[in-house]
Amino acid sequence: MNDDDAVFKALADPTRRHLLDRLYERDGRTLTELESELEMTRFGVMKHLRVLEDAGLVVTRRAGREKQHFLNPVPIRLVHDRWIDKYTEHRVAALSDLKKRLEESA
Amino acid sequence: MTTMTAQATQVYQLFIRATPEQIWEAITTPEFTTQYFHGSAVESTLEPGSPWNGYSTDRSELWVDGEVLEAEAPRRLQHTWRALYNPETAAEPFSRVTWEIEPQENGTTLVTVVHDRLEDSPKTAESVSGTGWMHVLSGLKTLLETGQPIAG
Numbered sequence A: 001m002n003d004d005d006a007v008f009k010a011l012a013d014p015t016r017r018h019l020l021d022r023l024y025e026r027d028g029r030t031l032t033e034l035e036s037e038l039e040m041t042r043f044g045v046m047k048h049l050r051v052l053e054d055a056g057l058v059v060t061r062r063a064g065r066e067k068q069h070f071l072n073p074v075p076i077r078l079v080h081d082r083w084i085d086k087y088t089e090h091r092v093a094a095l096s097d098l099k100k101r102l103e104e105s106a
Numbered sequence B: 001m002t003t004m005t006a007q008a009t010q011v012y013q014l015f016i017r018a019t020p021e022q023i024w025e026a027i028t029t030p031e032f033t034t035q036y037f038h039g040s041a042v043e044s045t046l047e048p049g050s051p052w053n054g055y056s057t058d059r060s061e062l063w064v065d066g067e068v069l070e071a072e073a074p075r076r077l078q079h080t081w082r083a084l085y086n087p088e089t090a091a092e093p094f095s096r097v098t099w100e101i102e103p104q105e106n107g108t109t110l111v112t113v114v115h116d117r118l119e120d121s122p123k124t125a126e127s128v129s130g131t132g133w134m135h136v137l138s139g140l141k142t143l144l145e146t147g148q149p150i151a152g
Helices: A003-011 A014-025 A031-036 A042-054 A074-105 B020-028 B030-036 B122-128 B131-146
Strands: A058-063 A066-071 B010-016 B041-043 B053-055 B062-065 B068-072 B076-083 B095-103 B109-116
Touching (some): A003 A042, A014 A031, A014 A058, B010 B131, B020 B109, B076 B122
């Protein structure tokens, strides 16, 4: 599995997207904090966090006895650059070509 | 949409196909930083306590000032940071940037940037979040992996 696969796989789950949204609102949360907002066992939340960590979307850091979870947006940016920019630019270019052709024929 | 306040501790991490030494050089020398850090030319002797300054590409303006806190080439660099390019961020206290550079077994290097102590610098926190650091780091990756600065 390459890096992009891991990112897409991690994002293809509503619970994991929810966890990312929670971290987007406030970073540095502990497992206990993240777990308290979900109807899921601690083990279940840990499993989802592990998938997010493996994809590089969540980075953990120790602060004293706490393990804090941070949203790392860089892999999403790289996927965006590679997979989204390319196609949206193409579409914009296609539309501007169409506009040009229509205006020329008018 | 949830409105958000930019985080007081921000963590960014990415793998770069380059050695720690190449990454260290790219972070600490102006010939490299001008190519991916919004054109900013870093000037520092890297001695703890010495300045960490970022000038405009032509060196006519000081865009960023700070002080080196720790420098252990090529693995760890920590410096304070204040953005002078905007009067609002210039009026805020110094924040802190830590670079951690860890070689991996597969020929890549894991780069982690922690930008913290932003509690009293909300404008700075906002200006570096979103596309701020991501633009810099994806530019650093592209430059080191392809030898070319990122387009745009």
